[in-house]
Amino acid sequence: MIGKRIKKLRTESDLLQKELARDLNLTQQTISLYESGKRQPDYETIEKIADYFKVSVDYLLGRTDIKRPTENLNDIVPKGVLELLSAEELDFLWDAAKNKQQLMLLRESRGLTNKDLAKAIKVIKAFVEDDVVIDERDKNNKT
Known part of the structure; x- marks a missing residue:
């Protein structure tokens, strides 16, 4: 689920994988692995991604469809x-x-x-x- 959410947020923001990777200080390959579900980000990276897109960690993890806490x-x-x-x-x-x-x-x-x-x-x-x-x-x- 997290990979799908990362990809959705990235595409909604009109970002390429390499741009997101640069902004998060990761490699493009790492972003690709996250989005394909072949690799899971650690908690620190999940928080970094949530902060970057201004969404909750729960949204990234698929525990809610609400992007931001109410x-x-x-x-x-x-x-x-x-x-x-x-x-x-x-x-x-x-x-x-x-x-x-x-x-x-x-x-x-x-x-x-x-x-x-x-x-x-x-x-x-x-x-x-x-x-x-x-x-x-x-x-x-x-x-």
Whole structure:
């Protein structure tokens, strides 16, 4: 499982094996062996990989599909809301927490019910994804 997760994270980050290896101070062959499941990283390397991709060790080990722990999200939204969101939506929420405008929207929505706040997060996610698609189209049209 860990090999599949490493490969998934690497490809989602548009990294080559040799780039990830360089960044982690490993060899490309080592990354290849991890991804193919022919070799398992030691715990120190697992922690290094988790820190690099900003995911939990539990995610890397396949013990959860949630990339990042949700405890810190309780400062942004109530726990009841977190339980209504998918793993993908929780990842979006982590990213939204880094964006000042999106974080402000989330904090202003404190008076909503958990169900309504979960819906609002889904709507914000849809708007952000739509903006990304539009930005990509604009870039492609300019070239």
